[in-house]
Amino acid sequence: xxxxxxxxxxxxxxxEDVLKCAQDDMLEYQDTGMSVMEMSxxxxxxxxxxxxTKSSLKQLLNINDDYEILFMQGGASMQFxxxxxxxxxxxxxxxxxxxxxxxxxxxxxxTKFGNVECVASSEDKTFSYIPNVENIEVNPNADYFYICQNxxxxxxxxxxxxxxxNVPLIADMSSCFVSEPIDVTKYGMIYAGAQKNAGPAGVCxxxxxxxxxxxxxxxxxxxxxxxxxxxxxxxxxxxPPTYTIYICGLxxxxxxxxGGLEAIAKTNYAKAELLYNCLDNSKIFKSTVxxxxxxxxxxxxVSGDEEIDKKFIAQAKxxxxxxxxxxxxxxxxxxxxxxxxxxxxxxKLVDFIEKFEKENL
Amino acid sequence: xxxxxxxxxxxxxxxEDVLKCAQDDMLEYQDTGMSVMEMSxxxxxxxxxxxxTKSSLKQLLNINDDYEILFMQGGASMQFxxxxxxxxxxxxxxxxxxxxxxxxxxxxxxTKFGNVECVASSEDKTFSYIPNVENIEVNPNADYFYICQNxxxxxxxxxxxxxxxNVPLIADMSSCFVSEPIDVTKYGMIYAGAQKNAGPAGVCxxxxxxxxxxxxxxxxxxxxxxxxxxxxxxxxxxxPPTYTIYICGLxxxxxxxxGGLEAIAKTNYAKAELLYNCLDNSKIFKSTVxxxxxxxxxxxxVSGDEEIDKKFIAQAKxxxxxxxxxxxxxxxxxxxxxxxxxxxxxxKLVDFIEKFEKENL
Numbered sequence: 001x002x003x004x005x006x007x008x009x010x011x012x013x014x015x016e017d018v019l020k021c022a023q024d025d026m027l028e029y030q031d032t033g034m035s036v037m038e039m040s041x042x043x044x045x046x047x048x049x050x051x052x053t054k055s056s057l058k059q060l061l062n063i064n065d066d067y068e069i070l071f072m073q074g075g076a077s078m079q080f081x082x083x084x085x086x087x088x089x090x091x092x093x094x095x096x097x098x099x100x101x102x103x104x105x106x107x108x109x110x111t112k113f114g115n116v117e118c119v120a121s122s123e124d125k126t127f128s129y130i131p132n133v134e135n136i137e138v139n140p141n142a143d144y145f146y147i148c149q150n151x152x153x154x155x156x157x158x159x160x161x162x163x164x165x166n167v168p169l170i171a172d173m174s175s176c177f178v179s180e181p182i183d184v185t186k187y188g189m190i191y192a193g194a195q196k197n198a199g200p201a202g203v204c205x206x207x208x209x210x211x212x213x214x215x216x217x218x219x220x221x222x223x224x225x226x227x228x229x230x231x232x233x234x235x236x237x238x239x240p241p242t243y244t245i246y247i248c249g250l251x252x253x254x255x256x257x258x259g260g261l262e263a264i265a266k267t268n269y270a271k272a273e274l275l276y277n278c279l280d281n282s283k284i285f286k287s288t289v290x291x292x293x294x295x296x297x298x299x300x301x302v303s304g305d306e307e308i309d310k311k312f313i314a315q316a317k318x319x320x321x322x323x324x325x326x327x328x329x330x331x332x333x334x335x336x337x338x339x340x341x342x343x344x345x346x347x348k349l350v351d352f353i354e355k356f357e358k359e360n361l
Numbered sequence: 362x363x364x365x366x367x368x369x370x371x372x373x374x375x376x377e378d379v380l381k382c383a384q385d386d387m388l389e390y391q392d393t394g395m396s397v398m399e400m401s402x403x404x405x406x407x408x409x410x411x412x413x414t415k416s417s418l419k420q421l422l423n424i425n426d427d428y429e430i431l432f433m434q435g436g437a438s439m440q441f442x443x444x445x446x447x448x449x450x451x452x453x454x455x456x457x458x459x460x461x462x463x464x465x466x467x468x469x470x471x472t473k474f475g476n477v478e479c480v481a482s483s484e485d486k487t488f489s490y491i492p493n494v495e496n497i498e499v500n501p502n503a504d505y506f507y508i509c510q511n512x513x514x515x516x517x518x519x520x521x522x523x524x525x526x527n528v529p530l531i532a533d534m535s536s537c538f539v540s541e542p543i544d545v546t547k548y549g550m551i552y553a554g555a556q557k558n559a560g561p562a563g564v565c566x567x568x569x570x571x572x573x574x575x576x577x578x579x580x581x582x583x584x585x586x587x588x589x590x591x592x593x594x595x596x597x598x599x600x601p602p603t604y605t606i607y608i609c610g611l612x613x614x615x616x617x618x619x620g621g622l623e624a625i626a627k628t629n630y631a632k633a634e635l636l637y638n639c640l641d642n643s644k645i646f647k648s649t650v651x652x653x654x655x656x657x658x659x660x661x662x663v664s665g666d667e668e669i670d671k672k673f674i675a676q677a678k679x680x681x682x683x684x685x686x687x688x689x690x691x692x693x694x695x696x697x698x699x700x701x702x703x704x705x706x707x708x709k710l711v712d713f714i715e716k717f718e719k720e721n722l
Binding site (some may be wrong): 002003004006008009010011012013014016019020022023026027028032033034035037038039040041042043073074075076077078080081082085109112113193195200201202203219220222223224225237238239240241242243244247320322323328 | 365374375381384389393394399403404434441446470473561599600603604608683
């Protein structure tokens, strides 16, 4: 067996220890006589797995009792509709910053369901930066203010949050979820498709402040998109994606074992620094992102020459460094260096970039 | 290790060979250098897994090119909204038969999105039978006619379909999917939550006739509930539940290896006959369902005495026969004997019922 260094943006590399644990449990979980996949979601054994997953996440992000954790389906894209359907009033307003493909999609979808305003965009420079939040005035009457905290495709990240005062801030954290400590109380709602740092594809984790659940959803909101359908039934109104949630639980527990988010963040920043330093010193490649907006999770870079990009991606693959092509909408390269990508993996990538540079200059 | 006989209604027992295969592949699928869980859904390796899953299902159900297969999320319950949002016109009509909890929920959800009529119900006798379809007149102008072909909770099954002529028949087949050969061309759309016969929880398979995709969805339909979002992007508009779909593919291939649906049906009917004969001969227990409407997948039964039911469930568990409690809404017992429940499992259950009877008469 030889596992490769997988820089995929998601679904993404998973801790080998977690996979080994899942492998050991596959035919029989502990002494339950069955695989987790086969367990009734209403049985004692699965309920314990589910409760442990939630409590590990609570511990990891230091989530207080003012918040509910919901496990939904349909990815972040389903939330693009669920958010206005649940939180935007008939005569209300929602404000969005458009800083990349995902927030643009979220904004566009929301316009179907009410009065929505784009207050800032970075599309003028191909989303290579985050609009300056200092210049943004949040409307104090808005139902919510929306950002995508880390744009997976363009590799940008909000280091500073807009000043929302009493307006709930909603953040799509799909690609930076559980990558470093955050102050959850700054947000009305955080959500994340799991398939980057949290688990396999097929579950979307929503962390929402309880007062927002008291709002009536729009009458046209499908029952399965209503947040209270989940909060009133501990995410078991119908069958949740049980096995996917179990793997998330293994990952959360593994991160706790590694020392929690403080420890993880230290490694993540070290990994990002290694790679950005290499790119900043490179004579062939360069990062595409404004230095103060750089993501520590997704690192796009280009040579400016499509042929060189292609050659790099092909030779990297031969060297065991895979899924380095940029998103199909932007081209170039992108190294996603999520939690489960080891520092050794990033070192190998940096070595390879330097070697490639020597051979091609 | 000792795997139990698991009669859960879903998530449900899975073929041991499939679990072993998933176990072998967990750290590295073939020579790809990674787990299926870690693969980009847009990469060559995963696309092959996905295409194989679809083509196995196509072969299994003999699905012709007039139909599309979509992989969605949110379970059957999400379809309760998606169906009217996609297929019910502003001035149109949809007709439903309510034969249990699930079709009742589907009907109720549809009333939010248009003109919907319940043309028959079996609620008068606690859903213990299927309304006689001979007596039902399908409105020729209806946008669609809806049934739940197999009611998981009450254990009923349509042996005969309503005469729909040109009105598309839509069937929730969650609990009878791929359990026997069916004529797909009799339906406008079939759908099934996977977590009974098809795979782990977290994917809902939709098989829809292509002409129905030409209909415009309602303007309030969330993008992620629109069928064309899936059909136009081969179910990859956003990240699908990749690992769950892979397990479905292993199961479909395993059924093909066992001889396809003809062979599976033969065993399923033999299993059901064994169990129903035992119940019909029992002096303590009885089936709750009209004989001509009995499901071969879900077999509810009762003693009429809650204490005896409880004792039976507890002693069965000690004997390694688990998840035999009826749905929390109806009580009693229910044995779900899906494809992956072996005939030996059903024999053990029958032996246990007979032994229990001797000891308690």
